[in-house]
Amino acid sequence: MPHSLYNKMVLIEEYVSLKKYHTFGIDVAARYFCEIKSLEALYSLLNLLKTDHHYQHLPVFILGAGSNVLFTEDFKGIVIQIGLKGIRIIDETKETITVEAAAGENWHQLVLWSLEQGYGGIENLSLIPGSVGAAPVQNIGAYGVEFSDCFLQLTAISLKTGGKAIFSKKDCEFGYRHSIFKTALKNQYIICDVHIQLSKNPKVNTHYPALRQYLAEQSVTQPTIHDISNAVISIRQKKLPDPAILGNAGSFFKNPELVLSEFTQLQQRASHVVHFPVDNNTVKVAAAWLIEHCGWRGKRIGDVGVHTEQSLVLVNYGQGTGQAIKALASDIQTSVFEKFGIRLTPEVCIL
Numbered sequence: 095m096p097h098s099l100y101n102k103m104v105l106i107e108e109y110v111s112l113k114k115y116h117t118f119g120i121d122v123a124a125r126y127f128c129e130i131k132s133l134e135a136l137y138s139l140l141n142l143l144k145t146d147h148h149y150q151h152l153p154v155f156i157l158g159a160g161s162n163v164l165f166t167e168d169f170k171g172i173v174i175q176i177g178l179k180g181i182r183i184i185d186e187t188k189e190t191i192t193v194e195a196a197a198g199e200n201w202h203q204l205v206l207w208s209l210e211q212g213y214g215g216i217e218n219l220s221l222i223p224g225s226v227g228a229a230p231v232q233n234i235g236a237y238g239v240e241f242s243d244c245f246l247q248l249t250a251i252s253l254k255t256g257g258k259a260i261f262s263k264k265d266c267e268f269g270y271r272h273s274i275f276k277t278a279l280k281n282q283y284i285i286c287d288v289h290i291q292l293s294k295n296p297k298v299n300t301h302y303p304a305l306r307q308y309l310a311e312q313s314v315t316q317p318t319i320h321d322i323s324n325a326v327i328s329i330r331q332k333k334l335p336d337p338a339i340l341g342n343a344g345s346f347f348k349n350p351e352l353v354l355s356e357f358t359q360l361q362q363r364a365s366h367v368v369h370f371p372v373d374n375n376t377v378k379v380a381a382a383w384l385i386e387h388c389g390w391r392g393k394r395i396g397d398v399g400v401h402t403e404q405s406l407v408l409v410n411y412g413q414g415t416g417q418a419i420k421a422l423a424s425d426i427q428t429s430v431f432e433k434f435g436i437r438l439t440p441e442v443c444i445l
């Protein structure tokens with residue numbers, strides 16, 4: 095039977111189903127689960143983890159809204175869900191404002207808040223599921239904009255020492271769906287808040303072809319930040335399954351980035367492969383195209399499968415397991431490698 099332990103400011107629950115806490119909706123359990131709503135509670139919890147023999151050596155997993163994780167089995171340690179709230183303006187110039195947003199805020203709500211104030215910079219990132227605190231972890235990106243474009247700094251607390259640290263843009267080592275929090279500092283810091291800079295006189299970014307095409311179809315010639323947000327929302331709703339209806343974590347794999355010589359080799363096998371230049375020597379290849387051309391689009395195996403509209407998205411039809419999704423992902427990786435010689439890397443955090 096699940097039961098709960100109160101310790102000063104924190105409530106630690108036992109044997110908690112994670113089904114509703116992640117967007118794949120897989121029924122796995124956490125041995126311990128704790129939602130953190132204040133910094134005091136976080137410090138109290140970290141102290142407990144350090145000093146109480148119950149928790150001392152347990153693995154820890156930091157959870158936001160669970161829209162980029164795949165649980166393949168019960169989690170034997172403690173899941174800490176970050177529920178810190180608050181959005182405030184902390185600095186202002188004639189052209190810009192600096193916003194501090196707490197990690198537990200919903201990302202899309204932050205985008206809507208900025209639109210309401212008339213501040214631009216993150217409208218292309220509308221409707222990306224998840225929390226503000228996870229945005230720097232994989233440097234969320236969509237429709238020609240990345241989180242790092244507006245990022246100034248973040249505050250994080252070390253799981254090991256409980257010490258507070260400020261990370262600048264350089265410290266975060268942002269890349270395509272990448273930051274230091276996915277590699278060298280994985281699971282080592284709890285991000286508590288981020289500072290982003292928004293523009294009072296926004297210049298919209300319509301570089302992304304699908305966005306430009308949508309605006310042209312709607313005869314929007316001089317788009318505002320609201321037009322951009324509405325366009326992005328509309329395109330996303332058509333293309334991506336709603337996790338509330340069909341379990342998924344968005345793109346399961348990253349788009350591979352190839353140096354020119356590798357790309358030339360790929361083109362010999364796949365002359366029509368969809369690709370985008372990154373810089374003079376690097377090309378990004380559409381992983382969805384590779385997966386589709388291995389025949390995976392719309393394939394269903396038991397209760398898991400590949401989405402019919404977007405081959406990068408793996409789905410749980412209801413009773414799928416994390417193991418089944420992991421096995422499907424592995425079969426996709428094998429067939430893409432055998433056909434095109436390219437190794438797909440998961441974007442999703444697999445536990």
Ligand SMILES: Cc1cc2nc3c(=O)[nH]c(=O)nc-3n(C[C@H](O)[C@H](O)[C@H](O)COP(=O)(O)OP(=O)(O)OC[C@H]3O[C@@H](n4cnc5c(N)ncnc54)[C@H](O)[C@@H]3O)c2cc1C
Pocket residue numbers: 117155156157158159160161162163176197222223224225226227228229231232233234235236271275283284285286334335336337342343344345443
């Ligand atoms: C339908 C759908 C569409 C999506 N589209 C996009 C897209 O267009 N672009 C894109 O980039 N992503 C996309 N994603 C992926 C996802 O939305 C992002 O990765 C998002 O940032 C995850 O936020 P989260 O709060 O759900 O993180 P979680 O899934 O809870 O966690 C993700 C990782 O971040 C870590 N983490 C979370 N919070 C913290 C914290 N406070 N401190 C330290 N570490 C933390 C976790 O440990 C984990 O490693 C999509 C997902 C879905 C389901």
